[in-house]
Amino acid sequence: MAVKFPRIFVPIKSGDCMKKINYFGSMFVIGLLCINTRAVSQNASEKQMKAPAYQSVINNQNIFDFPPLPYSYDALEPYIDKLTVEIHYSKHHKAYYDNFTKAIAGTEMESMDIIDIFKNISKYPVAIRNNGGGYFNHTFYWESMKPQGGETPTGELSASIIKTFGSFEEFKKQFEESGKMRFGSGWAWLCLDDKGKLFICSTPNQDNPLMDIAEKKGIPLLTVDVWEHAYYLKYQNKRADYLTAFWNVVDWNNVSKRYENAYKSLNLK
Numbered sequence: 001m002a003v004k005f006p007r008i009f010v011p012i013k014s015g016d017c018m019k020k021i022n023y024f025g026s027m028f029v030i031g032l033l034c035i036n037t038r039a040v041s042q043n044a045s046e047k048q049m050k051a052p053a054y055q056s057v058i059n060n061q062n063i064f065d066f067p068p069l070p071y072s073y074d075a076l077e078p079y080i081d082k083l084t085v086e087i088h089y090s091k092h093h094k095a096y097y098d099n100f101t102k103a104i105a106g107t108e109m110e111s112m113d114i115i116d117i118f119k120n121i122s123k124y125p126v127a128i129r130n131n132g133g134g135y136f137n138h139t140f141y142w143e144s145m146k147p148q149g150g151e152t153p154t155g156e157l158s159a160s161i162i163k164t165f166g167s168f169e170e171f172k173k174q175f176e177e178s179g180k181m182r183f184g185s186g187w188a189w190l191c192l193d194d195k196g197k198l199f200i201c202s203t204p205n206q207d208n209p210l211m212d213i214a215e216k217k218g219i220p221l222l223t224v225d226v227w228e229h230a231y232y233l234k235y236q237n238k239r240a241d242y243l244t245a246f247w248n249v250v251d252w253n254n255v256s257k258r259y260e261n262a263y264k265s266l267n268l269k
């Protein structure tokens with residue numbers, strides 16, 4: 001088993017070791033950090049083998065990092081404006097992350113996979129549900145989009161969407177409807193259930209379909225944030241217009257990859 005160091009001493013990428021040189025000013029400490037880097041990556045790959053669904057739902061190596069935005073603030077213009085993305089990522093998302101790391105400090109959750117935390121979310125304080133959800137959901141949302149996205153799904157996902165919803169257009173209609181109908185704040189999702197069937201659902205606040213309290217549980221594949229902070233500056237009260245525009249920035253490549261990985265992780269015959 002890898003020796004666990006306090007989180008602040010855990011560099012994830014080998015380049016981070018170099019950044020610590022000035023800070024600690026000691027080759028002894030650098031040595032320890034580099035040894036620990038190897039221990040952590042070994043630990044991370046062990047974790048992925050044990051939890052196949054982990055990689056299928058999120059791209060980040062270390063779930064407890066605050067992940068960089070995968071594109072610039074203005075990259076989703078004109079569909080999602082620069083100021084909205086900047087505030088949404090650097091203020092809202094960051095606050096969920098900060099509050100989540102504070103809430104898990106010194107608890108068993110610090111060394112748990114976030115997917116396992118969600119599976120038992122009803123046993124944990126509500127701060128974990130709200131901030132852990134907010135942290136995960138936003139990362140998942142950013143990675144659901146890309147600049148110049150919006151092509152249509154291909155391959156197995158495309159076939160599955162047509163089989164489940166009748167057509168891609170019908171799927172889009174139902175997904176938008178799910179986002180529009182969410183009263184107050186929340187999320188709309190495309191998910192895979194444990195039988196390998198696609199379904200659309202919506203969750204309130206910062207809940208998600210991985211949580212044990214979810215009305216219908218599943219592996220998320222695509223999400224859209226329908227909190228007002230996600231669209232209000234550009235679309236004001238017109239949530240429906242934001243949902244229509246969303247299709248122009250969906251990263252179907254990534255959603256298809258999530259589908260394939262999620263499907264494999266179910267080990268269906």
Ligand code: MN
Pocket residue numbers: 088092138225227229230
């Ligand atoms: Mn949000």
